[in-house]
Amino acid sequence: MDRFDISRVAMGLTTYAIERQNGFERHQPEDSPPWQEQRRFWTDATLQGMARLDGLTPDPKLMEQYDLELEQARGCYFTVPATQQMQKDTIRELRRFIAVLEAAGDDRRRQINVVRELLEDMSLHPHWWNGKDNGLERARDEADLALQRMTAQMPIRFTRVLLGGDAGPHWASGFVSGAVTDAESVKQAPVYQDAVRKYPEVTDWPALCTVYVGHGLSSALGTVDASSFDLEIMNRAGDSFLKEQGVRCVGGPHQMVVPAGPAQSQDSPAPLQMGLNM
Structure with a gap:
């Protein structure tokens, strides 16, 4: 395998971070780290991951230079943006990184998710x-598809919950952890809670629950309930996730009518995990 062009990636991501620092910023969700801090984390994690896949020791000078250039550019009225060629080169290496991580054969989804979040930020x-032809849209799609394929190969158990029935008029669906096969379990599901908040006029929710496993297993034996990270990937994909190789139905569909109850308060989003082990 050809080695990653780490110095070029560092240059591209540094230039990108300067553009974002000196331009318009994304909306900042409550209780989450500043975007500038997250971009530094994504960049550091990516450069370290590339170095380790190449069998090298990560070079701390790359992030020292990153910090220096961002500090020097702070408050400047004019900075030189990335050329389209720099964008293409950076994104090409990020795509290679995703492909190599998936081919590594173990669970490197969190590393791929870091790249996905960076690509989402770029978009x-x-x-x-x-509309630029720099490969960004393709790279983001490839990250999503890699995460879906890898998640489908995990020995996990989860349930697709469909609310609304044939008559509607409102519908909602989503994946939840474990086996959800009764009305009380449905009431605890985030998809139900969201539906109750969104459509308070609905008094009864017809529900259809189907239990699935990953890893191509024929039963739930040997599985663990899907984690919040698994569910994040699955719910982002939607029902198309069920078409992934390795996903098997092991129970249901279970039909029921769930009386609407008061929606529970949603938990605050978890803080960014800054200690990702590459």
Whole structure:
């Protein structure tokens, strides 16, 4: 395997971070780290991951240079943005990184998810998106598909909950952890809670629950209930996740009518995990 062009990636991601620092910023959700801090984390994790896949010791000078250039650019009225070629080169290496991580054969989904979040951030910046042919859209799609394929190969158990029935008029669906096969379990599901909040006028929710496992297993024996990270990937994919190789139905569909109850308060989003082990 050809080695990653780590110095070029570092240059591209540093230039990108400067553009975002000196331009318009994304909306900042409550209780989450500043976007600038997250971009530094994504960049550091990516550069370290590439180095380790190449059998190298990560070079701390790359992030020292990153910090120095961002500090020097802070408050400047004019900075040189990334050329389209720099964008293409950076994104090409990120795509290679995703492919190599998936081919490594173990669970490197969190590393791929870091790259996905970085690509998602880029897609919200007009200079790197805005219809440009730099490979960004393809790279983001490849990250999503890699995460879906890898999740389908995990020995996990989960349930697809469909609310609304044939008559509607409102419908909702989503994946939840474990085996959800009765009305009380449905009431605890985030998809139900969201539906109750969104459609308070509905008094009864017809529900259809189907239990699945991953890893191509024929039963739930030997599985663990899907984690919040698994569910994040599955719910982002929607029902198309059920078409992934390795997903098997092991129970249901279970039909029931769930009386609407008061929605529970949603938990605050978990803080960014800054100690990712590459």
